[in-house]
Amino acid sequence: MVVTLRDVARAAGVSPATASRALSAPDLVAPARREHVQQVARDLGYRPNRAARELITGRTGNLCLVVPDLENPFFAAVAKGVQARARALGFALLVADAEEDPRLESELVGHLGAQVDGVILCSPRMTDAELDRLGKDVLDDDVPLLLVNRLHSGLPSVVIDNADGIRQAVTHLYALGHRRIGYAGGPVGSWSDAQRRRGLEHASHGLRSIDVVDLGHFPPLFGGGVAAGDLVAASGVTAVLAHNDLLALGILSRLRARGVRVPEDVSVVGYDDIPAATLVSPALTTVTVPLARLGRAAVDLLIEAGSVPTATESALAAALTAAERTRHATPPITIGTTGAATAPPSVLIGVELVVRASTGVASAQSSEARG
Amino acid sequence: MVVTLRDVARAAGVSPATASRALSAPDLVAPARREHVQQVARDLGYRPNRAARELITGRTGNLCLVVPDLENPFFAAVAKGVQARARALGFALLVADAEEDPRLESELVGHLGAQVDGVILCSPRMTDAELDRLGKDVLDDDVPLLLVNRLHSGLPSVVIDNADGIRQAVTHLYALGHRRIGYAGGPVGSWSDAQRRRGLEHASHGLRSIDVVDLGHFPPLFGGGVAAGDLVAASGVTAVLAHNDLLALGILSRLRARGVRVPEDVSVVGYDDIPAATLVSPALTTVTVPLARLGRAAVDLLIEAGSVPTATESALAAALTAAERTRHATPPITIGTTGAATAPPSVLIGVELVVRASTGVASAQSSEARG
DNA sequence: TGCCATGCTGAAATCGCATTCATCCATCGA
DNA sequence: TCGATGGATGAATGCGATTTCAGCATGGCA
Incomplete structure (x- = not known):
């Protein structure tokens, strides 16, 4: 047969x-x-029978991506980018949803890691210790692990320039006259949230008479933003930075419901620039992240750093996918590369503030209240 | 080692x-x-070495999902549901994005079908002939193929009750006094769009002095809705049904930009109830589809119809995932089942209209213009 | 007591492919 | 002309698990 x-x-x-x-x-x-x-x-x-080939070569031709939530547009975009790049290189992609659960993350990496040539772990919620354990005990030594949105010694990674994004946002708000700015953070374990807080602190140090109010941690979802919205209203800030767009949208919605006008009374800035950011009104001012590029960079770096031989399909298959392979061949623009010869390489993805309608000049009223 | x-x-x-x-x-x-x-x-x-086991048993323990666009929240939700159910049953999931390209769809099914125990093809854009060819030539006979959002003779499928959703929407609009209703369709090849058109025709037959205006086909995206918005304004309808929510959101946005008030001047109804539907204002009246259940049903039916032995992992692994396996064990509620003994089974997923703020009583002005 | 059925166990074959090793032939240099 | 060289090929091996098949004991039954 x-x-x-x-x-x-x-x-x-x-x-x-x-x-x-x-x-x-x-x-x-x-x-x-x-x-x-x-x-x-x-x-x-x-x-060719892949199992037989795998059995003897040890390579599967599969990569694996683990994300906290497939339905979150941020991760969906990353998944799309990773998938496209993986396919262009001749790999299939196993996708797993960790449901924002740190324990499930390790479990998934353990299970799936055994049947792939490399693992991309996106925005891991797990602790550094667990991350360490992953590299050592859970994964085979020849299965490279790459992190997205997280730095960890010994592991290659692709990260967003969080500090710079926050800096741009704060500068923007400062220029509009805002002096009392709230920050609505992401989940407690979130590394990128910690990064952004640090960036916020650093950025505000350079500015005169600015006041940063920590509004706390929230689930990075619309619902989290609704809760945050009340804190925003209560805190007397004239502007708020949200950990991500979903949160910002929730804040926007809650403020509107309470009769607080945006941007007249309060300015709101998001992060990520998900599609929905332009669907609402006022359209959300946010920090745009080139997610497709991020996905590409992740796959490329994983292949390179892990020295994974790109699926040298049979001549037959190679011919079949040749056109395909070049279709997506735009090289990922790696803004910066850190890491010495010994340290695994990291790629820093640059970001850009995009000003829309949710930010405006600080209201006089609030300014007076401040003074 | x-x-x-x-x-x-x-x-x-x-x-x-x-x-x-x-x-x-x-x-x-x-x-x-x-x-x-x-x-x-x-x-x-x-x-246990999966490759070795696969070589002799012929089973991989993997399933495969092909969707037109991972970034589309509808498909993201389906993917999440499918992934969760697959994992609960001990399968890993290969995910592929066909980029709305019918040719790529078959290619992906061909490539991935060779290394999985079953394929779920969601909202295929390909023609019936290509679909036929898939089942016969492309896939091995022992790799079952299941369709989501599409019916095709000889293939099991999970479909949304499109006709009923449209019927609910039309009835709702009719009750609000709308007599001239526009329909903004999906992509030309879309099977579900054809279904909804048929449902629309059928539903309107039963209602007195109702007038349905076909506004044409649009990409099922926000951008498509923007284009459709102008047609809505020009067509003199008092209400519009959109093929899906993204399209509806685009229409909403365009109408607002042109100074057309929703719902005072025009009512808008979407389909799918994606998260963004509640983020905009006015919040979108739409037909809600239980996507997680749909995903579960798809996996369950694939397993059942294809008689795929659920990954009988080793006793070791079985013990490890026992808790996991029950976690998601809520049975999929199959609203209805069609198909004789010979025909492959299909599951019909029921839907429900959820009325929000984008629909209202038909405007007197337009009613007069009509009369 | 003898024989068969039953229950466990181990040796060996097998899955489909890549790869090492040996072989063969042609060619080249001396 | 002969040996050396090297390129092309085939036979054989092994990857790690499952699965037949045969063998061995034990227990039941006549």
């Missing part, structure tokens, strides 16, 4: 060894014979 | 055959010996 390499060899009148070489190491076979075998393979509709 | 079954066997003082049985067919081994082997396996940290 199913065509095996033996069948091809028999039909082509060569040994299985030669057939194998003709398809996956073409230079080792005499040109005439090679082409003949390839033709026969095509005619018979031969498809 | 890596522990193999031989190692376990040697350490336990039994043959590889017995070790294998102790782990994956426990009843064939004497209790004492069985427990001993399992203990040794645990101590040694034995993890």
